[in-house]
Amino acid sequence: MIVLKSLLAALAAPFFGLLFMGIGRKLTARLQRRYGAPFWQSYIDVIKCFSRHSTSHHYIMDLGSMMGLAGLVAAALFVPIAGWLPFASGGPLIVVLYLMPIGYLGMAMGVSASGNPLAAIGISRALTLMVGYEVPFAVIMLSMIARFGSTSLVALAAAQEGGVAAWNMVTMPFGFVAALFALQAMLAEKPFDAMIAPAEIASGPMVELGGKFLGMAFLQHAVAIFIETGLVANLFLGGGANLWAYLLKILGLYLFTIAVNGVYARYRIEQATRFLWLSAGGLSLIQLAVTLVS
Amino acid sequence: MIILMLAVYAVGTFPGLVLKPLQAALPGAGSALNVDLFSIAGVTSRVNLTVVSLVFLASFLGVLLLYVIGKSRKKVTPLDTYTAGEAPEDWNMTPEQYHYAYRFYEPFEKMTAPFLDGFSFERWFGHISRNLARLSGSAGRWLALPGGLLLAAAALAGLLLWGVLR
Numbered sequence: 001m002i003v004l005k006s007l008l009a010a011l012a013a014p015f016f017g018l019l020f021m022g023i024g025r026k027l028t029a030r031l032q033r034r035y036g037a038p039f040w041q042s043y044i045d046v047i048k049c050f051s052r053h054s055t056s057h058h059y060i061m062d063l064g065s066m067m068g069l070a071g072l073v074a075a076a077l078f079v080p081i082a083g084w085l086p087f088a089s090g091g092p093l094i095v096v097l098y099l100m101p102i103g104y105l106g107m108a109m110g111v112s113a114s115g116n117p118l119a120a121i122g123i124s125r126a127l128t129l130m131v132g133y134e135v136p137f138a139v140i141m142l143s144m145i146a147r148f149g150s151t152s153l154v155a156l157a158a159a160q161e162g163g164v165a166a167w168n169m170v171t172m173p174f175g176f177v178a179a180l181f182a183l184q185a186m187l188a189e190k191p192f193d194a195m196i197a198p199a200e201i202a203s204g205p206m207v208e209l210g211g212k213f214l215g216m217a218f219l220q221h222a223v224a225i226f227i228e229t230g231l232v233a234n235l236f237l238g239g240g241a242n243l244w245a246y247l248l249k250i251l252g253l254y255l256f257t258i259a260v261n262g263v264y265a266r267y268r269i270e271q272a273t274r275f276l277w278l279s280a281g282g283l284s285l286i287q288l289a290v291t292l293v294s
Numbered sequence: 295m296i297i298l299m300l301a302v303y304a305v306g307t308f309p310g311l312v313l314k315p316l317q318a319a320l321p322g323a324g325s326a327l328n329v330d331l332f333s334i335a336g337v338t339s340r341v342n343l344t345v346v347s348l349v350f351l352a353s354f355l356g357v358l359l360l361y362v363i364g365k366s367r368k369k370v371t372p373l374d375t376y377t378a379g380e381a382p383e384d385w386n387m388t389p390e391q392y393h394y395a396y397r398f399y400e401p402f403e404k405m406t407a408p409f410l411d412g413f414s415f416e417r418w419f420g421h422i423s424r425n426l427a428r429l430s431g432s433a434g435r436w437l438a439l440p441g442g443l444l445l446a447a448a449a450l451a452g453l454l455l456w457g458v459l460r
Contacts, residue, residue: 006349010356050364057372066361070354077349092339095346102350115372115389128401151338208375212364216357270401277405 005086006077013076017222018042020229020251024258031262046218054211057114064110065209065216071102072223079230080154082240091153093141096231097134103220104130107205114208122204125269126188126195132276133185133192136178139284143175143291144168144235153231157239168236175287176236181280183253185272186228189261192276194269229253307347309334 022039029036056062078099080091089095104126111119145151148159160167169176185192195204209217229250233239237253240246267275305312310331317327328335332344390396436442 006352010353050360053365054367055370055374056367057370057374062361062367066354066357069360070350070357073353073356074346074350077353078346087345089342089345090339092341094339095341099346099350113372114375116375124395124398128398145338149338211367212361213367215364216360219360270404273401274405 002087009077009081009086010073012081013073013223013226014219016247016250017224017226018046018218020225020254021218021222023251024254027255027258028262031259042218042222046215049210049215049218050212052211054209054213056213057208061110061113061213064106064108064113065213066106068103068106068110069216069220069223071099071106072220072227075099075103076223076227076230078153079227080157080234080239081230082243082246083154083157084243085154090155091234093144093151093153093156093231093235096153096227097137097141100224100227101130103224107217107220110213111205111208116208118201118207119205121201122195122197122207126205128269129185129188129192129195129272129276132273133182133280135277136280136284137182139281139288140175140179140182140235143172143284143288146288146291147172153234153239157234160238164238167238172236172287172291174283174290178280178283178287179232179236180256181276181283183228183232184257184260185276187225187254187257189257190264191260191267192272193261193266194272197266225254226250303347307344308332309343 019039019042021042022037025041026036026039075096077086078089078091078096085091108123108127111123141151144156148156150156150159156168164170188195196206197204201207206214206217230246232253233246233249237249240249308331310329313327313329313334314331317329320327333340333342335341437446
């Protein structure tokens with residue numbers, strides 16, 4: 001039974017992630033006064049990618065791509081979906097934050113196998129940005145520990161029961177804004193998309209990916225959307241009373257990042273890091289100080 | 295390397311292998327560790343590392359299945375790239391300069407540059423080392439004075455006596 005539940009959770013992450021990607025693409029198109037692709041286009045893209053032949057520069061490229069997706073799928077199984085987990089783990093936040101970088105490191109390992117300098121530039125930017133957003137997120141985690149004395153996502157979501165006024169979004173506003181900044185960077189949406197920058201470095205890490213490798217990169221992004229919005233929903237929006245409320249919350253968070261992406265220009269990588277450390281980091285430190293004092 | 299890798303994997307999957315002996319020893323040092331063969335309990339949560347390893351392994355097998363299902367791939371050389379395949383030597387650059395670790399901390403250096411304006415670590419360390427050299431020179435000259443060695447021995451004896459009588 002646990003295996004079936006785990007399989008269901010593992011499939012839910014890419015399924016809903018791709019659905020949200022499709023809706024996000026539609027929203028971006030409407031913001032830019034275009035008609036846009038249908039919302040199911042992301043599913044078609046992935047199926048098409050897996051049905052095409054591809055090239056690999058080294059077996060490390062194969063291994064890195066698989067490792068990246070596996071790390072994120074594993075992380076997804078520890079993020080509670082409306083308080084539900086496939087097995088008893090309590091959703092330890094530390095484990096999720098430990099498994100998530102496997103995705104980025106796997107991709108770094110995979111694309112570094114090719115000799116394409118644009119891929120290497122993209123990866124160096126992605127890893128630099130990771131240092132940028134992990135600092136404020138770690139401080140937010142400290143605030144949560146200081147206030148609730150737990151790192152269990154299930155316990156943290158349960159502690160916010162009692163309506164919107166009890167949500168951490170309201171009771172910990174500085175932390176919430178810092179988390180939104182970090183979320184924007186985690187999802188590599190503008191203004192934090194220097195690692196992809198299609199017109200400048202030809203999509204960076206994705207430049208050499210084709211066929212099933214590109215398909216796995218699509219799936220990786222889809223799972224990342226599900227995990228990262230889910231983290232913010234569990235930490236600040238009270239998780240979800242039921243599946244639909246939870247999905248609505250994470251969709252809302254994702255569409256917010258997409259709307260920001262639609263109207264903002266791109267930061268250079270040092271500007272992005274400075275912003276994340278000073279603005280998001282500053283807000284998260286204020287939140288930590290307020291939590292410790294109160 | 296494989297043996298070392300397996301050892302690391304075993305310790306990561308079964309943390310009790312190394313932490314259980316520590317668990318027995320730590321109460322003597324006034325601290326405590328709550329650990330069994332599979333999991334570690336901290337102040338804020340309990341993590342079963344065996345489950346984490348199994349979940350990652352199962353996820354990897356699932357992705358491997360997906361990889362096998364996908365259409366086959368052709369192996370090409372690292373420099374047989376889709377775009378930007380030009381030799382970097384054309385712009386007086388070497389392949390090393392394109393490695394992702396090359397000047398990895400440049401953004402941080404740029405970021406901290408305004409705060410460190412006019413401040414040089416080299417100058418700072420030079421200043422410290424010069425003062426240390428002056429201090430040790432002074433101490434050496436002081437010891438070379440008549441009776442200096444006797445005074446130093448008396449000071450050391452006083453310190454030792456203070457340590458014993460305290």
